[in-house]
Amino acid sequence: MAQVTPLEVDEVYDEEDNFLQEQTVKSSTNCCCSINTVLVAMTSLIILFCVLVLSAVWVSAFSVQVEELSNTVRQEHFDNMYSATTDYLKTMLIMTESVKSQLYTGFDFKNQTLIADHTFRLYKMERKNLGDWAHAMFVGSSMGDAFGISSYKNNPMYMNITYGQNQLYWLCLNWQKLDYCKKNSTTPTMTLAPFKNIQILYNAAASNPGGFAFSPSFIDSTHPSLVLFGCVSSFTQGYIPPGKTFSNYVSVLFGSAEITSFLVEASSSIPGSVTFIIERNTTYLLSTDNPAKATVKFTNGTSIRYTVNNYGGKVSEIGTEVANQLGSKFDSLPCNNYTTLIVKGTYTSVKRLCTSEGIDWVFVLSVPQWNYIGSMLIAIIGAIVASVIIIFLGIIIAVFFSFKIVKPFKNLIAAFQNVSNMELDDLKLYKTLFSEVKTLQTHFVGMVDKIKLYRQFIPPHLLSKLDDNEDIVQESASQISVKKEEPKSFAHSNSETKVDMSSRSITTPTTNSKLDVKKQLSAKNMFSLHLEKKPISVIGVCMQGINRWFVDLAPEVSVDLLGGLYDQIMQISKPSNGQAWKFENETLLITFNASTNQNAHELKSIQTAYTLSTKLKDYTKVKLLKNNAFADQQELTVDFSTKIAIATQECLCGNIGTKQAMSFSIQGSIQQNIEMLLETAIRLDISILFASELKSKVDTKYQFRYIETKQLLADNVFTVPDRYKQSNIFKEDSLYELGLCNQVNMDEWMYELEEKEKKDKWKFYNQACEYYFDKEYDTALERIDEYLKNSANSTDLAAHNLRSVIMDLQGNANFKLKSVK
Known part of the structure; x- marks a missing residue:
């Protein structure tokens, strides 16, 4: 085209x-970024950000405080243990000084009764005020002999130690009530092997003549499973044997069990902690916080001292690592200094105690890191869980409110979509x-x-x-x-x-x-200025009698009545894509293939016209007659009738005007041809009239008959013929009336005979037309007369018109024949 x-x-x-x-x-809206998503994401991010910021603030603020508090608490526990032990040592010094002070006046080492009475009274005082701390109180000489009171199975016993000889022990009778030790007999209650560790005490006394000194720890046969150490103070008065630095000395023996009680008390308040004391010079364990396992093992008459290497358990784990870090004898840790080590997931506090009396011990307190950071980690985990819950609840709330917020917008979007459709x-x-x-x-x-x-x-x-x-x-x-x-x-x-x-x-x-x-161009042209030459089909529906509606009825009533007619016409033409073009002079034009391309538009126009004719007749009988507007003017419905004309030809179709204001237009002679067809249809009272171009489309589908031959405008005429007097703008065209459909409905088979009779209605008429075309006017006249004899056809104006034409042609033919003769 x-x-x-x-x-x-x-x-x-x-x-x-x-x-x-x-x-x-429209295409840009096809993305995942919606208001719902943005609101939920924004709310979640804000909540997450707030939680992270708050968590970071409180963690950073409290972690330092927790660490400081942890150090303070750990230091406090360590100091309590350390102070209890040092106080214990000071008490030992005081007790030793007390024994020594009782012996200054008139002291005679050979007076065993005096020594026994003094040491017994001090022992009772110690038992009364301190408990059974002291295991022995005695006075020794520079020659290795010693006399005093010893505790055995929680009872005082008088002891007599002679250097190189067996130890002799007498049980003190009724000691709670007496101020002296009343021996149970002249025969010793218990005799033990010589006291070999007396030399240790002697060396301690010799290390500080006239002063106090602590001996290294040792094991005695009287207490084979107990670690002992003594506090000694020597005399420089009296006779001092040649080669000696003192005359006599006072010694108080203590055990490690008392110190163990301090360690147990310190560690019991700290879950998972380990506490022990190491004698630095010998590397022996003096005491631990495990009273169930002593620091000495007595097997087969032999006592074995434990070190951190063979004690086992956490003591060995911690002690070995501490020794590795500070040296095997802790030489890298200065005297009376404190340090904290991180050993195998623990905070390990270490302090070396050095005194002028000869004490050189290493105190170790190991506490699991979890004890101090555990609360912080639990708090952090709790905060994380709470944060997750808050975020989850926040997301739920955000989703809920986002849907509430977005719901009216989605409703509007759906409404806009409906409007777009x-x-x-x-x-x-x-x-x-x-x-x-x-x-x-x-x-x-x-x-x-x-x-x-x-x-x-x-x-x-x-x-x-x-x-x-x-x-x-x-x-x-x-x-x-x-x-x-x-x-x-x-x-x-x-x-x-x-x-x-x-x-x-x-x-x-x-x-x-x-x-x-x-x-693509067809779609574009629908919204652009253009004209396109194409064949179209047009139905002209002439509604006779509307003029009287406009004259005799109110305008609003006329509008309402026309609206009903329009609804009927549009409902019928819309399935075939027929488009209402214009309404003027009581005629509504319906176009096919004009604005949009249609296949078989000629047949669609015929089918639509056929349906329109039937439906409009029913509408006239049912709707109009029952309308209140015609209650007093029934003649208005009687005068109303519809005539339909169909034509097809090439025209110029498209939008004309400007880009800002354009209108669809059909340029061609088809409108004038429709008017001429309608004029014939009205004159001859024909329901549906069509031009010869459509004859091939209805040849087998519908009944039809020839009406007359008429001068119609050619396709290339675009103006009113009266303006230009031209002879070549017209063409002769045969006009036909559309009859019944040749197809019989399946549900109407019982009426097939009646339908056949209706379809044979034009039998003689069509035969007359055939003779007419063959110029056999006499036979044609006979057939048309036979057709008109039927009372149903007697008022057929088209038949009378054809009869007049045949008679005129017959008369002319006879006149010419006579002239020839």
């Missing part, structure tokens, strides 16, 4: 710029508390009301497209690639994209065939 007005693609895109921009907006009725808008949404809804309702008003004036062919939800822009934009330029225009800036209208092809990346190009 050739275009009358060539169109460049640049011009098409310039005209459709707004539609392409709308398509861009031109579904303007039954739009339901949800109530909302947001004033902005209320304002938007108010404007939306106003917009819809205006669209409803504008819709009434949208051309039918465009309205049909909108009602069918055909997205013209999407179809064209998805198949035609356009180079993107500035938003002001798609056209005139792209000189590379051209259209060859003569060949009807477009050079684009996505065009596959000329058929696609035509489809």
Whole structure:
């Protein structure tokens, strides 16, 4: 099909710029970023950020405090243990000094009774005030002998130690009530092997003549499973044997069990802690916080001292690592210094105690790190769990409120979608508390009301497209690639994209065939200025009697009645894609293949006309007669009738005007031809009249008969014939009346005979036409007379008109014959 007005693609895109921009907006909405997602993500991120910030603040603020508090608590526990032990040592010194002070006046080492009485009274005082701390109190000489009181199985015993000889022990009777030790007999209660460790005490006394000294720890046969150490103080008065530094000494023996009680007390308040004391010079364990396992093992008459290497358990684990870090004899730790080590997941406090009396011990307190950071970790875990719960609840709340917030917007989106599909009725808008949404809804309702008003004036062919939800822009934009330029225009800036209208092809990346190009241009042309020459079919529905409606009825009543007729006509023509063109002079024109391309538009127009004729007759009988408007004027319904004319020919179809204001137009002589056909139909009272171009379409599908031959305007006439006196603008054309459909409905087989009779109604009439065309006028006249003899056909104006034509031709033929004779 050739275009009358060539169109460049640049011009098409310039005209459709707004539609392409709308398509861009439409496609841009196909993303995952929605208001719901943004609100939920934003709320979740804010909650997460707040939780992280608050957690970071309190963790950073409290972690330092917790660490300091942990160090303080650990230091406090360590100091309690350390202080208890040092106080214990001081008590030993005081007790030793007390024994020594009792012996200054008139002291005679050979007076064993004096020594026994003094040491016994001091022992009772110690038992009364301190408990059974002291294991022995005695006075020794520089020659290795010693006399005093010893505790055995919680009872005092008088002891007599002679250097190199067995130890002799007598049980003190009734010692709670007496101020002296009353021996149970002259015979020793217990005799033990010589006291070999007396030399240790002697060496301690010799190390500080006239002063105090602590001996190294040792094991005695009287207490083979107990570690002992003594506090000694020597005398420099009296006779001092040659080679000696003192005359006599006082010694108080203590055991490690008392110190163990201090360690147990310190560690019992600290879960998982380990406490022990090491004698640095010998590396022996003096005491641990495990009273169930002593620091000495007595097996087969032999006592074995434990060190950190062989004691086992956590003591060995911690002690060995401490020794590795500070040296085997802890030489790297200065005297009376404190340090904290991290050993195998523990905080290990270590302090070396050095005194002038000869004490050199290492105190170790190991506490699991969990004890101090555990609370912080639990708090952090609890905070994380609480944060997760808060975030989860926050997300739920955010989702809930986001849906509440977005719900009216989604409702509006759905309403906008309905409006875009031109579904303007039954739009339901949800109530909302947001004033902005209320304002938007108010404007939306106003917009819809205006669209409803504008819709009434949208051309039918465009309205049909909108009602069918055909997205013209999407179809064209998805198949035609356009180079993107500035938003002001798609056209005139792209000189590379051209259209060859003569060949009807477009050079684009996505065009596959000329058929696609035509489809694209057809969609574009619907919204652009253009004219296209194409065959169309037009139905003219002449509604006789409407003039009297306008004269005798109120305008609003006429409008209501016409609305009913229009509804009937549109309901029938819409399935066949018929478009109402214009209404004037009591005639409504319905076009096919004018605004949109249609296949078999000629047959569709015939079928539509046939249905219209039947339905409008029923409408006249049922609706109009029952309408209250005709209650007092029944003649208005009697005078009302419809006549239908059908024609098909080539015309120029398209939009004319300006880009801002265009209207669909059909340029050609088809409207005048329809008027001439209707004039014949009215004159001869024919329901449906069509021109000869449609005869081939109804040849087998419908009954039809020849009416007359008439001068119609040619296809290339676009003006009113009276303006230009030309003889070549007319053409002779045969006109035919459309009768019954040749197809019999399956549910009407019982009426087949009656239908056949109706279809044979024009039998003699058609035979007359055949003789008429063969110029056998006499026979044709006989057949038409036979047709008119039937009372049902006696008023057939078309038959009478044909009879008159035949008679005129017969008369002319006879006249010519006589003239020849």
